[in-house]
Amino acid sequence: EIGGERVIRVRDAAGVEKSAINMKMEQVQQEITTGATALILEISEREVPKPEKQSLLHPQRVDLDCVEGTVSGIFASAE
Numbered sequence: 001e002i003g004g005e006r007v008i009r010v011r012d013a014a015g016v017e018k019s020a021i022n023m024k025m026e027q028v029q030q031e032i033t034t035g036a037t038a039l040i041l042e043i044s045e046r047e048v049p050k051p052e053k054q055s056l057l058h059p060q061r062v063d064l065d066c067v068e069g070t071v072s073g074i075f076a077s078a079e
Helices: 025-033 050-055
Strands: 005-011 017-019 038-043
Touching: 005 025
Parallel strands: none
Antiparallel strands: 005 017, 005 038
């Protein structure tokens, strides 16, 4: 967990997801290097203001200092 964000699953090119809850950051980075197509993140639960919920409807950049490489196709949910 870094800054309240935690990688909980890793999705490979075939669409198969595996748990990343017990992976160290180096293992997650290795998954990315070997072709992971998605990381599923979980953040700490909090009250989300309506303007922030609405902003999730539009594509935006998210800074993930702990991940090297390009991240795209992020799905976010306030529920």
